Amino acid sequence: MLSGGENVLAGLSGGPDSVCLLHVLLSLRDELNITVCAVYVDHNLRPAEVPGEIDFCRELCGGLGIAFSVKPVDVRSLAGEQGLNKQEAARELRYAAFHEAAREAGAARIALGHNADDQVETFMMRLLRGSGPKGLSGIPPKRGKIIRPLIEIERRDIERFLSRENLTFVVDSSNLKAEYLRNRIRKTLMPALKGFNPNFTETVLKSIAVMQEEERYFDVIVTRTLMKLISRKTEERIELFLVPMESLDIVVLRRVLRRAIDETRGLKGISFSHIENIIRLIRNGSSGDRLYLPGDVRVIREYSLLVMTREHPVRIASYSLDPPGDVVVSGTGAVITASFEGQGDEPGDGRSSVLLDAGKMSFPLSIRSRRKGDYFYPLGFGRRKKLQDFFVDEKVPREERDSIPVVVSRGDIVWIAGYRADERFRVGHGTERFLKLIIRKGKNQ
Numbered sequence: 001m002l003s004g005g006e007n008v009l010a011g012l013s014g015g016p017d018s019v020c021l022l023h024v025l026l027s028l029r030d031e032l033n034i035t036v037c038a039v040y041v042d043h044n045l046r047p048a049e050v051p052g053e054i055d056f057c058r059e060l061c062g063g064l065g066i067a068f069s070v071k072p073v074d075v076r077s078l079a080g081e082q083g084l085n086k087q088e089a090a091r092e093l094r095y096a097a098f099h100e101a102a103r104e105a106g107a108a109r110i111a112l113g114h115n116a117d118d119q120v121e122t123f124m125m126r127l128l129r130g131s132g133p134k135g136l137s138g139i140p141p142k143r144g145k146i147i148r149p150l151i152e153i154e155r156r157d158i159e160r161f162l163s164r165e166n167l168t169f170v171v172d173s174s175n176l177k178a179e180y181l182r183n184r185i186r187k188t189l190m191p192a193l194k195g196f197n198p199n200f201t202e203t204v205l206k207s208i209a210v211m212q213e214e215e216r217y218f219d220v221i222v223t224r225t226l227m228k229l230i231s232r233k234t235e236e237r238i239e240l241f242l243v244p245m246e247s248l249d250i251v252v253l254r255r256v257l258r259r260a261i262d263e264t265r266g267l268k269g270i271s272f273s274h275i276e277n278i279i280r281l282i283r284n285g286s287s288g289d290r291l292y293l294p295g296d297v298r299v300i301r302e303y304s305l306l307v308m309t310r311e312h313p314v315r316i317a318s319y320s321l322d323p324p325g326d327v328v329v330s331g332t333g334a335v336i337t338a339s340f341e342g343q344g345d346e347p348g349d350g351r352s353s354v355l356l357d358a359g360k361m362s363f364p365l366s367i368r369s370r371r372k373g374d375y376f377y378p379l380g381f382g383r384r385k386k387l388q389d390f391f392v393d394e395k396v397p398r399e400e401r402d403s404i405p406v407v408v409s410r411g412d413i414v415w416i417a418g419y420r421a422d423e424r425f426r427v428g429h430g431t432e433r434f435l436k437l438i439i440r441k442g443k444n445q
Contacts, residue, residue, distance in 0.1 A: 014170040123138050133215065287302055
């Protein structure tokens with residue numbers, strides 16, 4: 001966890017675990033040549049108690065000669081905005097606050113006071129919620145900057161240490177409330193299980209250690225597999241190739257999906273049961289089928305891809321296009337350019353650019369999204385076709401159809417931008433005015 005010479009930020013709540021952690025780190029200060037500082041994260045949930053806890057922590061750090069800071073976070077606001085419960089929102093904001101405080105302090109490590117009992121309680125919570133092997137492997141002793149030096153020390157040993165050293169601490173009243181699952185496990189379930197096996201904590205820790213070793217092995221396999229599956233990835237969207245996933249062993253597939261979700265910011269709150277539903281979608285679903293998961297996450301089975309996203313589908317606004325000129329289609333990153341050309345101009349590829357008979361059009365042209373009942377005469381097709389059927393045949397994902405610009409003249413579709421022009425506006429021997437339309441796509445505007 002520490003190689004020596006680091007600046008270590010300790011998460012300090014004033015409770016027994018964090019007070020013990022702080023003194024353990026300070027006892028190693030000379031041996032490892034480390035610098036220690038501390039931060040208190042105020043969740044704004046216990047206004048009657050927090051000021052006293054902050055005063056206790058500030059006085060403790062002052063007496064020990066170490067820097068101390070406070071990071072306030074707004075749990076209720078995040079919970080409301082993202083549909084999370086208070087515990088999930090508090091955890092997300094707490095870790096963000098730890099990392100922010102570490103950056104400000106120049107700390108290479110963030111030390112937290114989780115102990116062996118926390119580890120076993122987490123195991124039991126995840127078991128009750130139906131977690132898979134990854135979840136049941138528990139709290140990692142080290143991940144990134146985070147280290148947990150007390151993760152193998154039982155709570156009773158921490159309390160004995162504090163008593164022997166005559167170290168004071170404060171008690172968080174929320175740890176006593178029966179409304180929280182962790183507290184019910186701690187106060188009710190754990191004593192009952194220890195009635196069957198007095199060494200229950202130690203026994204579960206051994207099982208967790210085995211699962212952590214196996215997960216490290218699987219991590220290598222999952223990393224290699226995921227690298228081959230990703231088609232495209234943004235902060236709130238990931239696209240995976242379907243065909244290779246359909247043949248993956250379910251043991252690997254579960255882990256690949258979990259890793260893909262974990263590495264995509266914004267895809268939160270996905271449980272083991274949700275992973276199983278995604279697997280059923282991959283193996284038994286049809287193109288266009290989708291799942292709606294917590295946190296506004298949508299999982300869509302497309303023709304060749306599985307898409308997991310929190311992005312809101314784009315429906316473009318209406319625009320007027322008077323040649324020569326261009327229009328930026330907001331939300332899509334597309335720019336459509338219209339210009340009058342000479343007879344010998346290149347006809348275009350029919351998709352990203354087209355050359356049409358301007359004499360058959362009325363200006364300005366309109367640009368809009370699709371509408372119910374839209375039809376056109378696809379160039380080279382020879383007869384009328386519903387736009388809906390055209391999109392299906394072209395394998396355009398449902399999520400993208402409202403974001404495709406439709407260029408219109410007097411109510412008639414001239415061009416499905418990026419796909420196909422209309423036969424009625426094709427250039428012929430009698431064409432005297434030529435209109436060139438081009439669509440260029442870049443980053444979302």
